[in-house]
Amino acid sequence: MSRLDSHVGYWLRCVANQFSHALNRELEDKGVTLTEWIALRELYDTDMRSSALAERLGMTRGAVSKLARKLASNLMITQQASAGGSRAQMLSLTDDGRAVVRVFAVILDQADQEFFGHLEPDTRALIVAILRDIVRRRGLRAVPAD
Amino acid sequence: MSRLDSHVGYWLRCVANQFSHALNRELEDKGVTLTEWIALRELYDTDMRSSALAERLGMTRGAVSKLARKLASNLMITQQASAGGSRAQMLSLTDDGRAVVRVFAVILDQADQEFFGHLEPDTRALIVAILRDIVRRRGLRAVPAD
DNA sequence: TATTGTTATACTCTATAACTATA
């Protein structure tokens, strides 16, 4: 019977878990979860409806509703009703939220550097290309928030 | 500000998550969680105390106690008191448990093949070597059960 | 006294599904 550690997936999960945990430790200090940060990061590039964010994160509308309420209560985002008293809402980062995203972007850059910075550029590029290709083959469903 | 997907860690987490989810889907059908299977797989190679298993899996003794009770109730493992009426117990796979591990080992082989089988042997070896090295640098704490 | 295992409790995260409000 094959050993667990004879699989590529085993080592991939080891490193991915260590990477996630390292990020989580950083984020915990600031009272933000990984999921919350990814949501904020998505909203940095473009305002989004709650349902669109749910789609991006691979979560249910209910889960995102709760997430959005927490982020709004922390003054990270606003939930603005569309014009005309519509119930549909647009999620937008506040200035505070945008600042937080920038801070965490630096933390992410540093974490990536710590884990993978020692690799030759060619090697890095090769690995990213391979992983990208696997994601493409299998179809990316959502940003990995878990 | 850098994009999420400019990081190696991002793509690593994408693929690792897809891999974990693919495994979970297979395991769900059989009523076993990923954590349970990894526990069983650890016990296949050697009997272990509950506390040693907790150490291996990076879980608390309480969590493993619950896990062991479930596995024992499913007749996958036995919790044998050591000789002399000691309270310390040894966790051992039953014949059923050993059979289950062998079935899932095949499923894992197949999943790894599906995800990474298309890579050239050299490429596979390179990736494993790099990941292994990163784990070594950072110190492997536990088998990735989450 | 230190270690091992169990238990009770609580917490976090999420899904499900029923519900409300809108188009």
Next chain:
DNA sequence: TATAGTTATAGAGTATAACAATA
């Protein structure tokens, strides 16, 4: 009617910490 968002509920999984038993 279909869609968007909310809420209540429940379940999984785990940590914490108090506890019991043992060495």
